[in-house]
Structure formats: structure tokens, C-alpha cells
Amino acid sequence: MNFISPINSDLLLQEAEAENLYLKLIQQINKDFNLANEGIDFPKSISPNELKIQLHEKMYRLIQYKFAEYLNLLYIIDVPEDQIKKLDGSDLVILAEEVAFLILKREWQKVWFRNKYQK
Numbered sequence: 615m616n617f618i619s620p621i622n623s624d625l626l627l628q629e630a631e632a633e634n635l636y637l638k639l640i641q642q643i644n645k646d647f648n649l650a651n652e653g654i655d656f657p658k659s660i661s662p663n664e665l666k667i668q669l670h671e672k673m674y675r676l677i678q679y680k681f682a683e684y685l686n687l688l689y690i691i692d693v694p695e696d697q698i699k700k701l702d703g704s705d706l707v708i709l710a711e712e713v714a715f716l717i718l719k720r721e722w723q724k725v726w727f728r729n730k731y732q733k
Contacts, residue, residue, distance in 0.1 A: 619723070623715045626722055627662035638725045639718075640665065646721065650690040652676070652683055669717065674710035688713075693720050 620626035630636040640656050643665075647654040654672060656665060676684035688698060693716050703709050 619719055623666045623718055624662075626715075626718055627666065630722060630725070631662065633726075633729075635725050635729055636662070638729070639722060642721045642725050643669070643717075646691045647687065650683070650687040652687050666714070666718075669714040670711050673714045673717070674706060677706055677710055677713070688717075691717055691720050693717060 620629055627636070627639075630639045637658055640658060640660065644654060644656055652672075656668065660668070673684070676687065688695075693713075697716055698713070701709055701712050
């Protein structure tokens with residue numbers, strides 16, 4: 615079983631559910647947001663679609679109104695800077711969606727590797 619990065623949020627969340635790691639993904643997201651002082655508390659019962667929507671909205675608000683906090687969050691989560699630089703920032707709605715996916719992808723990597731190598 616090798617780590618293969620999903621190409622979009624829907625596939626990533628499907629994979630997390632299929633591997634019974636969806637709850638751990640939610641916990642990791644909550645943990646890292648709280649570490650960055652951007653309190654977010656996704657309930658364990660949140661659906662994958664709702665998680666995706668709420669994360670997108672949160673990123674939009676951070677980019678729009680709290681840019682320094684947004685940058686700090688990306689640093690805390692450890693989203694690769696080169697991937698952020700490749701994004702087109704001309705449309706904030708699309709940018710927020712792409713950043714939300716990069717965050718999900720990085721958090722999924724953490725959860726997946728911890729699960730694989732903890733055994």
C-alpha cells in the first residue's frame with residue numbers, strides 16, 4: 615500500500631472513508647487549525663461534502679479578511695509553498711477552493727502515513 619495523492623477533494627474524502635480514516639482526518643484538521651489559533655471544530659458527524667464546503671468557506675474568509683492568519687495556518691499545516699505559488703489568485707472563490715484542497719491533501723498525508731507506520 616503506497617501513498618498516492620488524490621486529484622480532488624471528493625476522491626480524497628472517499629479514500630479516507632474507504633480506509634476508515636475519515637474521523638482521524640477531521641481530528642487532524644481540527645488539531646492543526648487550533649494550533650494556528652484559528653479555532654475550528656468540525657464535529658465527527660460532519661459529512662464529507664459539508665466538510666469540504668465549510669473548509670472552503672473558512673479559507674475564503676481567511677484569505678479575504680485575515681491574510682496573516684491564513685499564511686500562519688498554511689505554515690502550521692505545512693502546505694508546500696511551491697504548490698501555493700502555482701495557484702492563480704485572480705478569483706478568490708476558486709483560490710479558496712484550491713487552497714482548501716491543498717490543506718485536505720496535506721492533512722490526509724499526515725493521517726495516512728501515521729496510520730501506515732504506527733502499526
